[in-house]
Amino acid sequence: MFEQNSPDPDLDVCAGRYVRARATAADAERGRLREEFVYVALPFAGRLASRYYGRGEPPEDLDQVARLGLLKTIDRYEEHRGSFTAFAVVTIRGELRRHFRDHTWGVHVPRRMQDLGLDLNRATGTLSSRYARTPTDAELADFLGVGDADVRAARASLAAYLPLSLNRQVTEEEDTELGDLLGAPDPSLAAVDDRAAMRRLLERMPQRDRRMLALRFWGNFTQAEIAEQFGVSQMQISRLLARSLSWLRITLLSDVVPPWPGTTGEPEVRVELRAGPNRTRRAYVYGEVDRDSAAQLRARLLAALCAAQPRRLVVDLHRVPWMDAAGLASLVAVHTAAQGRDVELTITGVAPHLARLISTTGLGFLLQP
Template identity: 35%
Template structure:
């Protein structure tokens, strides 16, 4: 089982700091020096782009094409980045690169071509799902997603069930090299959450580095299932402040899983 070691986390942070420094220097420079710093920053950001590209492998698009698309959008993000006092290039670049890869899939890799309407619904769900989970304290149901996105439940269900249509494999296809069994017979019970174990282990180093109060908020919301108001009353802040802290924490955990 793969886990993120402290050395790996430290290395990623070091790479992120160097990338940020290069881009801020490029933003302040002019002419040839600016171009040189941008080129250096793009080279420093290649591991990030390649890591994101690897997460989309095995879905019907050539690996080299995936990497090329990721690098193209890394370059676009680097050139368009305008640093501020509290900005972070990594947070800016990740959705840019992921969005470019997903756009490439949408236009070039559907084994079963979804209607544009269903693709748009999937994009809406992606944009609200995590924040809604924070507010609710559990992963949202179809009905809750439909209310949050303003989409009919039937349409939303169809869009969600169509995920993974890039390169489907027959459930009846036998795996002769591994005995007489097929994929359909190996489908896991949807109530089984063991598939989350790898992600949980990957998140431990990040969770352990959270401030003590953030760890408490996370535990109270998702382990003890307290409301945001109850959490706020316990630690002496408002419900709105709890909501904002949860959004920040979940964003940080999402970045860790994306890297």
């Protein structure tokens, strides 16, 4: 039925004969007709595949892809579609381009960028011949009808077609690989252990001191700005920051974590009791009252309530620069105990920032100038 001995058969004529013969043939006969038509059209598929030789893919693979496209063309072709040759060219070229797009790119690149990169190469050659120079990005974008950013992205995507291996030798005389020349020492990587250790130490610090460090070194607040937030003097903030940094420095260089200042030995808070007229007891408190010293303050004040059985207890906080939640809880506990023993409790000598804190506990009515 087909002119198999002809060096260049007319595939459109052969396709018409094949379609008409297949329409009236039995199933077994249709398989034979298809094999004969494929045999006749194989050289045509080979010629299309040869146009893509030399692009980094083995010719045998390209021949197989083109033959697959030919089989799809034969199975889908219907005579009313027109020229079989034109239909075969579109289908086989599509298979070949799909093969290059899906199997030859070293790095995944979106299909739009792949197609735009191919168009960019053709446009560069066309405009180079027209202007006798290398075209600019703006000229290429105008020629292709895209934006300048698309042109730059397409040019970058072309570099992903055949990326260099990091194991590639730089020169044939040396054993140095390309990956050995990339990268540099990372100071941040060397500080990972120190950062992890610092995080654990910060968790051991009182919340107030930890917040001061955060405001100073992460928030870039000045000491005066921090002092305004805490309601203390700038000198007090400077002293507290110096104490915190000294403890961190010593701890980082030590194998054993030393206690936070004030947790052992002589406490930072001191309570001095004095007797007054009419069974009045005055308790003068010296130093900071925090979670490490609040227990001692509470014990000394409760002892003053129980031992002397005064009618009035005056707590003087004139020498207390700072008091945290633990210290406030101690005052609440002393107030409760004083009510149970029918003792009048008064708090005096309170700095403005401490007065605001004490008022939040509901003990503002105890404050006196």
